[in-house]
Amino acid sequence: MTTTMTCRDAMREAIREALLHDDRVFVMGEDVGAYGGCFAVTKGLLDEFGPRRIRDTPLSESAFVGAGIGAAMNGMRPIVEIMTVNFSLLALDQIMNNAATLRHMSGGQVGVPLVIRMTTGGGRQLAAQHSHSLEGWYAHIPGLKVLVPATVDDFRHMLQPALEDPDPVLIFEHALLYNAEGNLGDDPIPPVDRAVVRRTGHDITLITYGGSLQKTLDAAEALAGEGIDAEVVDLRSLRPLDDETYIASVRATHRALVVDEGWRTGSISAEISARISEAAFFDLDAPVGRVCSAEVPMPYAKQLEDAALPSVERIVAGVREVMATDA
Amino acid sequence: MPDGAASLARVPFTMPALGADMDEGSIVEWLVAEGAHVHRGDVVAVVQTDKNDLDVEVFADGTVTELVVPPGEKVPVGTVLAWLAPNGAVPNTTVASAQVPPVSLAAPAPEPATVYEPTAGESHVTSPVLRHLAEALHVDTAHLQGSGRGGRITRDDIEHAAQPRRRISPRARRLAREHGVDTSTLESGTHAVVGEDVLRSVSMLAATDVRPVMSVPAQAHVAPRRDRQVAAVEMRRAISRVMTKAWQEIPHYQVATRIDLQRCLESLAALNSDRTAATRILPAAVFAHAAARAATSVPEVNGHWLDGSFVAGSSVHLGIVVALRTGGLLAPVIRHAADKDLFTVMDEMRDLVTRARTGRLRASEIGDATITLTQLGEGEVDAVVPIIHPPQVAILGLGAIHDEPWAHDGMLAVRPVVHATLCGDHRAVDGRLGSLFLASFTRFLQEPTS
Numbered sequence: 001m002t003t004t005m006t007c008r009d010a011m012r013e014a015i016r017e018a019l020l021h022d023d024r025v026f027v028m029g030e031d032v033g034a035y036g037g038c039f040a041v042t043k044g045l046l047d048e049f050g051p052r053r054i055r056d057t058p059l060s061e062s063a064f065v066g067a068g069i070g071a072a073m074n075g076m077r078p079i080v081e082i083m084t085v086n087f088s089l090l091a092l093d094q095i096m097n098n099a100a101t102l103r104h105m106s107g108g109q110v111g112v113p114l115v116i117r118m119t120t121g122g123g124r125q126l127a128a129q130h131s132h133s134l135e136g137w138y139a140h141i142p143g144l145k146v147l148v149p150a151t152v153d154d155f156r157h158m159l160q161p162a163l164e165d166p167d168p169v170l171i172f173e174h175a176l177l178y179n180a181e182g183n184l185g186d187d188p189i190p191p192v193d194r195a196v197v198r199r200t201g202h203d204i205t206l207i208t209y210g211g212s213l214q215k216t217l218d219a220a221e222a223l224a225g226e227g228i229d230a231e232v233v234d235l236r237s238l239r240p241l242d243d244e245t246y247i248a249s250v251r252a253t254h255r256a257l258v259v260d261e262g263w264r265t266g267s268i269s270a271e272i273s274a275r276i277s278e279a280a281f282f283d284l285d286a287p288v289g290r291v292c293s294a295e296v297p298m299p300y301a302k303q304l305e306d307a308a309l310p311s312v313e314r315i316v317a318g319v320r321e322v323m324a325t326d327a
Numbered sequence: 328m329p330d331g332a333a334s335l336a337r338v339p340f341t342m343p344a345l346g347a348d349m350d351e352g353s354i355v356e357w358l359v360a361e362g363a364h365v366h367r368g369d370v371v372a373v374v375q376t377d378k379n380d381l382d383v384e385v386f387a388d389g390t391v392t393e394l395v396v397p398p399g400e401k402v403p404v405g406t407v408l409a410w411l412a413p414n415g416a417v418p419n420t421t422v423a424s425a426q427v428p429p430v431s432l433a434a435p436a437p438e439p440a441t442v443y444e445p446t447a448g449e450s451h452v453t454s455p456v457l458r459h460l461a462e463a464l465h466v467d468t469a470h471l472q473g474s475g476r477g478g479r480i481t482r483d484d485i486e487h488a489a490q491p492r493r494r495i496s497p498r499a500r501r502l503a504r505e506h507g508v509d510t511s512t513l514e515s516g517t518h519a520v521v522g523e524d525v526l527r528s529v530s531m532l533a534a535t536d537v538r539p540v541m542s543v544p545a546q547a548h549v550a551p552r553r554d555r556q557v558a559a560v561e562m563r564r565a566i567s568r569v570m571t572k573a574w575q576e577i578p579h580y581q582v583a584t585r586i587d588l589q590r591c592l593e594s595l596a597a598l599n600s601d602r603t604a605a606t607r608i609l610p611a612a613v614f615a616h617a618a619a620r621a622a623t624s625v626p627e628v629n630g631h632w633l634d635g636s637f638v639a640g641s642s643v644h645l646g647i648v649v650a651l652r653t654g655g656l657l658a659p660v661i662r663h664a665a666d667k668d669l670f671t672v673m674d675e676m677r678d679l680v681t682r683a684r685t686g687r688l689r690a691s692e693i694g695d696a697t698i699t700l701t702q703l704g705e706g707e708v709d710a711v712v713p714i715i716h717p718p719q720v721a722i723l724g725l726g727a728i729h730d731e732p733w734a735h736d737g738m739l740a741v742r743p744v745v746h747a748t749l750c751g752d753h754r755a756v757d758g759r760l761g762s763l764f765l766a767s768f769t770r771f772l773q774e775p776t777s
Contacts, residue, residue: 254498254522282501285521324518 002185007149008178010156011041011117015079018163019049022077025163026053028064029081038083039119039178065091065116069098069168072114077163082118084126085134085172099168100143114168115159121174121211121261122309128297131305133261135172135210136268139238145169146239147192150213152182154236157189174211174261195242197249201231204319205249207272208259209235212310216259219315228323238268246272247279255322257289259310264292289322291315338387338478340371340409342402353401354408363391365411367474372408386474389413413476457482464489494519502526505633505718507572512564526694528565562655573714577632578753581712582761584769587733588743591772598776610728611702612673614745617771618700618723619643619664619672625764627756628721628749629697637720637755642666646696646716647676649683657683658716660696669776703727710746720752721761723768 005013018025027042033056036043046054057064061082068080082088088095099112122131139146147162147169149155155173162169190196198213199220208216213234220230231253233246250256256276260269273288294308342352355373365371370382371391389411396408457480461468466488473480495503495510502525503510513524591613599607622629622643630639645664649657659679664672682688701713702725711724726746733742747768751761771777 254496282497285496285498285523286519 002183004181005152005156005184006179006181007152007155007173008039008041010152010184011159011173012043012045014156014159015042015045016048018077018079018159019045019053022163024075024077025079026055026071026076027079027081028055028057028068030057030059030064030083032056032081037081039173039175041117041173041178042081061087061090062094065094066098068114068116069094069102069112072099072112072168073102073110078114079159079163080114080116082116084130084175085118085120086129086132088116088118088134095138095144095168095170096141100141103167104143111166112168113163113166115162115171116168117171117173119175119178120172121176122293122298122305123176123211125300125302125305126298127300131298133172133211133293135170135238136260136262136271138170138172139241139268139271141239143167144239145193145237147171147237148210148235149173150177150210150234150236152180153185153189154192156184158192158236161192172210176211180214190236193237193240193242195233195235195237195245197231197245198234199230199232201229201253203229203253204231204255204257204322205246205253206230206232206257206259206315206319207235207246207249208232209238210261212259212261215310215312216315218312219319222312222316223319226320228319230319241272241275243275243279247276250276250280251283254283254285256284257291257315257318257322259291259315259318261293261310263295264290265295267292286322289318291318337392338389338411338413339407340385340387340411341472342374342396342404342406342408343383344404351401351403354396354398356398357394357409359391361391361394365389365391385411386472387411387413387478413478457485461485496521498522499525506569507717508568512568523694528568559654566656569716570714573717577715577717579715579750580753580758580761581748581750582758582765583710583712583746583748584762584765585731586745586747586769586772587735588728588745588772591775592728592743594775608669608673612669612676613772613775614702614725615645615647615661615664615676615700616667616669616672617768617775618698619645619661619667620771621764621767622698623665624767625760627760628751628764630720630755631697631718632720632752632755633718640697642697644695644697646699646719647679648699648701648713649680651684657688657693658696658699659683659688659692660694698722700725710748712748713750715750715752720755721764722750723764724748724750 015027019027027045029037031038032042033046033051033054035056036046042054057067065080065082065088068078071078082091095116099114102110102112120133120135122133124131135146135148138144145162145165145167147158149158149171155177158171162171199217201220206216206220213232216232220232223230231249233249235241235246246256256273258269258272260267262268264270269290269292273290276284276288291310291314293310296308299305299308352374355375357372359365359369359371365385366388367386368384371385372383374381374383391409392412393410394408395410396402396406402408458468460466460482461480464485466485468480468485471480471484471488472478474484475481493510495513496519499513499520499522500510502508502522503513506525508525508528510520510525513520513528588610592610595608595610595613602608622640622645626639627637629643630637632638642663643665645661646658647661649659651657659682661667661672661675661679667675679688679692682692696716696719698719699713699716699722701711701722703711706727708726709729710726713722713724715722724747728743728745730741731744733740733744735742747765749761749765751758
């Protein structure tokens with residue numbers, strides 16, 4: 001039997017389940033309690049679990065992420081919510097210099113089993129301080145794991161393995177996905193660090209994740225009408241990257257396009273493109289293509305924001321370009 | 328004037344390399360005689376290569392002073408075939424070698440003054456401007472044949488040599504290397520050469536443009552489709568290339584057997600009893616299905632010989648040789664043939680063969696076969712001993728089904744029989760495995776619908 005639900009409800013269910021089954025789990029962040037979460041993910045949890053386990057914090061990302069790290073080091077399993085990825089930069093020192101490094105610096109004596117959830121991505125006219133996609137930056141840091149759910153199933157089931165991980169795991173939730181509905185399957189999801197082929201095809205591999213997955217699948221459908229049969233790979237994890245899956249796909253299709261809402265320069269799309277060159281150069285029939293966000297601070301104006309973000313049209317155009325490599 | 332001076336001014340006309348794989352050639356016919364005046368671009372000789380006869384042009388203006396190599400003699404690339412005296416130099420060497428004193432010439436001799444012949448290894452580029460140009464365009468002048476006076480390199484020569492390198496995808500280069508394909512012979516229209524172009528050439532598919540993904544608007548202004556005659560020549564050339572390579576490189580062995588088809592054909596008749604002509608299962612599909620399944624039970628015959636080692640196929644992609652009525656062959660592929668049931672194999676085969684004959688195959692439907700089946704079932708041939716299609720390591724050849732005497736239970740019976748021959752690449756697979764394959768094939772034929 002399948003149930004239809006939104007990604008928001010799926011994540012709330014995952015948090016509830018974790019709170020019910022593990023006393024060490026608690027939720028901490030700005031407005032997660034009385035207000036129900038800035039994106040209403042934790043709505044109702046305060047009533048159900050009380051203020052000791054659903055903790056509203058002061059507006060200091062550095063302080064409450066640091067507190068989460070301390071709690072995790074001492075045996076708790078905190079779920080820390082940061083309102084948007086832009087604000088996580090205030091806690092970057094804690095995340096990178098403490099959470100990501102302590103296991104290494106203590107010679108394995110101290111781990112930080114912390115989960116940090118945050119929203120990412122644009123498309124809501126929230127302008128240049130609430131709309132960026134910086135998950136690629138975090139994927140740069142050894143010691144962290146970076147998960148990017150794109151489906152209801154992954155929103156529902158990625159949290160538990162993240163809590164079970166002995167090291168810090170960051171979950172990036174694209175804000176436009178919270179209202180997206182989908183069927184919740186009965187089957188367990190594949191391991192969180194494995195990429196999944198969401199659509200099979202012969203002519204080109206489209207590699208994407210998170211908020212860009214649906215756009216990419218829509219583009220693949222549009223391309224099918226032109227006789228271009230695209231395969232779509234959902235990365236699901238940006239660190240570690242599941243090279244095996246997308247490289248195997250590129251080896252079969254001989255062409256690749258990476259769709260990433262991050263900026264193009266120094267991005268995760270650049271990393272993927274480089275890895276394809278390293279591992280599958282002699283299987284390529286065309287240079288690897290990329291569709292990324294325009295290299296501007298995210299505009300507020302609707303039409304400018306739309307123009308800055310990857311769109312179905314831009315993905316379709318990008319695929320056409322990779323397919324027609326004129327001499 | 329010393330004797331040597333005039334001969335220094337002469338320009339060699341050498342055996343050209345007409346393709347990357349050409350090492351030697353011979354003159355079929357000289358189209359000019361000694362003393363003839365030639366211009367750059369004139370066809371002066373017909374040269375025979377391993378592949379065919381080609382008209383050869385001269386790259387300098389001048390007078391033919393000597394035809395060095397007579398027709399019929401095979402010489403390496405680079406051998407001087409003839410000598411030319413460039414315009415403006417001494418008309419021919421005979422004059423000079425006759426040691427006629429210049430003063431005794433009644434008419435003023437053409438100006439022999441600037442006689443310059445670089446010695447071996449010296450650059451032919453005299454002008455600093457051209458040397459800079461060559462450097463800027465990354466042209467190696469040491470290997471350039473000058474078309475200017477005295478064999479000097481001209482601006483045209485450098486610019487011509489600097490033509491942009493043909494765009495060939497990394498995968499196409501790799502496949503061309505693996506299959507021994509000369510990339511200069513590949514057709515790709517206005518696009519860069521991609522893997523499919525190589526595979527198409529290898530798969531003997533030259534007749535039609537089968538690049539489906541490229542049929543987006545850009546195609547409109549691409550050169551018109553080559554006419555049928557040219558396509559037929561290209562296909563012949565591709566077949567020649569692949570088969571020659573196979574015959575020269577692959578140590579073939581053959582194992583053969585006769586197979587009693589009585590049970591098989593009876594099962595088939597029962598299966599077809601309620602089928603219409605259009606949906607009947609043909610023996611050809613039964614053979615294909617059995618061959619594919621036999622290839623899974625003897626995986627050593629299913630795969631490719633690449634860079635000196637055998638790479639087993641991850642699945643059975645069965646190539647089916649289709650003879651075209653217009654001449655030539657195609658080998659479309661039934662992918663994952665062993666994982667499909669007989670009915671699916673029949674449907675796909677019907678579809679592939681029809682489209683192969685009408686030139687409507689997709690590029691993805693040819694090439695990359697892991698083993699091939701060829702059947703001469705329509706003719707009167709008893710047996711066929713085919714040639715392996717590299718880089719595959721085995722091919723199964725089947726003759727026509729004939730009634731033959733068959734020893735059965737100590738009695739002589741008459742049975743429908745097919746002769747099956749497996750040719751194997753002995754570098755990759757031994758005869759024992761070939762015979763195991765035939766045994767397995769025979770077994771699967773007894774239970775065609777299992």
